[in-house]
Amino acid sequence: MVTLSDARIDELITEDVPYIDLTSHILGVDAQPGEMEYFTREACVLAGGEVASRIASKLGCTVACILPDGTELEAGQTFMTLRGTAAQLHQAWKVCLNVFDHLSAVATKTRMMVDAAHAANPSCEILTTRKSMPGVKDLLVEATIAGGAFPHRLGLSETVLVFDHHLSFMGGIDAFIERLPQIRSRCIEKKLFVEVNAEQALALAWHNAACTRACAASRGAVAWAGVDGVQLDKVAIDELAELVDNLRALDPRLTIIAAGGVNPGNAGEYAATGVNGLATTAPFTAKPIDMSVRMRRLG
Known part of the structure; x- marks a missing residue:
């Protein structure tokens, strides 16, 4: 597992959430409690869970469950569930999703190569x-x-x-x-x-x-x-x-x-x-x- 500093996690958050979730605030739903499930539409190897968990926690969300990195996911499978207020969930939404879909893509392509190499040697x-x-x-x-x-x-x-x-x-x-x-x-x-x-x-x-x-x-x-x-x-x-x-x-x-x-x-x-x-x-x-x-x- 790669060690990321708190400053690095803050940097990832600030890129998408420089201040507040303005939309939730304007709509007046920012304090309402809710739950958010992350799922994949295609089979893949999961990566980015540790990073996403730290991002979500920094934003005040509770990580109810998450599958470990390296898990082979099937299409439609849920791999992380967060709980928090509407504002907290919306702040975590895209930051964590971007981490998951990009890193899982790299992990999936990597696993293809590892499996192919190990099958031959x-x-x-x-x-x-x-x-x-x-x-x-x-x-x-x-x-x-x-x-x-x-x-x-x-x-x-x-x-x-x-x-x-x-x-x-x-x-x-x-x-x-x-x-x-x-x-x-x-x-x-x-x-x-x-x-x-x-x-x-x-x-x-x-x-x-x-x-x-x-x-x-x-x-x-x-x-x-x-x-x-x-x-x-x-x-x-x-x-x-x-x-x-x-x-x-x-x-x-x-x-x-x-x-x-x-x-x-x-x-x-x-x-x-x-x-x-x-x-x-x-x-x-x-x-x-x-x-x-x-x-x-x-x-």
Whole structure:
């Protein structure tokens, strides 16, 4: 579960409710007690419940019941019930609904990819990238986790991931490999990954194998100076399986991630090649789920 600050919850509320529910106030019904049910018109995986619950509570509503994130909903199923005054319910209405229909869409598309990948290779995980809409990373991470995926990389400060742009500043892959002992010594508690093409991946795997042999021959006197994993960018599926086999033959410990163009339609095929993970942005483009509410007066 992603931790959101109270200030973040307030921000989500203020975007839609800067002051009051003017309509309920003008109609004179703002203080009347009522109940509101959230339901889905289509099957989906629920996400956003923790966020919506906190929004509703902040607005003075009581959460009578709510299903947990990750629940697979059927069309027509109710998943949250709130009680409060007409003003409180109307203030919570759209803010919570927007959270639910957008996050549940992401969770649903994520689950499709997770299921497809696991059916072909139970050891292959879906990893969602940082290529998401600015300003909503926390909500999208919440949704992808509800769908069964893991965040690939939450930001530049988190993981040592070398891209082709970095290699160009260093003089290319050969220069990078030459400097790996120094680079490795600075990765004290972080894993070192490199995004590469097929040829570069094989060069790194050869280097890893040589490092392993040198360490064994020296009985640990020589520090291991390889990479922990490679991210294969836009390698065609029909080439990937053979490449994975070749990389594993050189370095069985190497973590292999496929990236570039991975989507619900091909996730299973990519996973079947034997990679450890699939890095993807696909869940972030999910179409919002069709959800709605029913309100009624109490008393």
